[in-house]
Amino acid sequence: MQKGFDHIGVTVSFFCHDGSGNFLMGLRSKNCRDEHGNWDIGGGALDFGQKIDDCLKKEIKEEYCTDVIGYEFLGYRDMHREHNGKKTHWIALDFKVLVDREKARNGEPHKFEDFGWFDLDSMPEPVISTMPYFLKLYRSKLI
Numbered sequence: 001m002q003k004g005f006d007h008i009g010v011t012v013s014f015f016c017h018d019g020s021g022n023f024l025m026g027l028r029s030k031n032c033r034d035e036h037g038n039w040d041i042g043g044g045a046l047d048f049g050q051k052i053d054d055c056l057k058k059e060i061k062e063e064y065c066t067d068v069i070g071y072e073f074l075g076y077r078d079m080h081r082e083h084n085g086k087k088t089h090w091i092a093l094d095f096k097v098l099v100d101r102e103k104a105r106n107g108e109p110h111k112f113e114d115f116g117w118f119d120l121d122s123m124p125e126p127v128i129s130t131m132p133y134f135l136k137l138y139r140s141k142l143i
Contacts, residue, residue: 003045009090012055013043014071015134015142016064018101021119023142024064026112028128034083039124041134043092056095064115065105069098074138079130094134096142 003009016024025039044059046052057068074094081088106115118124120135120142135142 003090009088010046011043011090011092012046012052012059012095013041013077013092013134014056014060014095014097015041015074015138016060016097016099016104017142018117019098021143022101022117023119024099024104024115024117025124025127026063026106026108027114027116027124029111029113031110035128038126038128039131040128041131046093052093056097060097060099061107063107063112064099065107066099066103069100071095071097072141074141077130077133077137081129092130094138096138 001007023041025041028036028038028040030036042059042063044055044062046055056071060066060068072095074096077092077094079090079092081090101117104115106112116124120139
């Protein structure tokens, strides 16, 4: 049974920031499941029995080599997409997360070709397909 394909997957998504209006994004490599060459916010699947905040902290440590200073739950997204002709269904639990900009590193270079800090008015392109909806829902909470 595969999450998101055979049953609804739950992901913890995070938009890390430095407290000064800059947000951290990674450029997806060919080793990612999909949307290669697109800029993405962070995230990871929630495992059975895992606490949401534990997943959040673990994924940020893995992806960006830094600890969570503070976080805010933004809301959820019901995401229906398609991957290689097969429909997917994920529920994203979305967070705005404060991290130490000086400690942030690319902890998964096999998944992310690059990473960088951007403000909401100078987002890199192209972004993942779910990003416009994310920004529509949460832009006012990100400022």
